[in-house]
Amino acid sequence: MTIVKIKIDTIADVKKFCSIVIGCEYDVDIVSGRYAIDAKSIMGIFSLDLSHDLELRIHSDNCGEFLDDIEEFIVK
16 A cells, blocks of 8 residues: 555646546545545545545555555645
8 A cells, every 4th residue: 555645735736636546556545634535536535624634545556556546636
């Protein structure tokens, strides 16, 4: 499993992020506090508090290409 922090600020960012994650072949979850949702669910993402950084859990250790695709959302 690979874990990174992400930031999704706007509605457009949510749409763009979802369109990238939907093409991902493995499971990806977003954790915010005690809530964990499927990162492929746009409604799930909108149910989270987007004013804070989110934890992205990628259920793969070989996800370099996916991390490159979502680089703009990763908190450095």
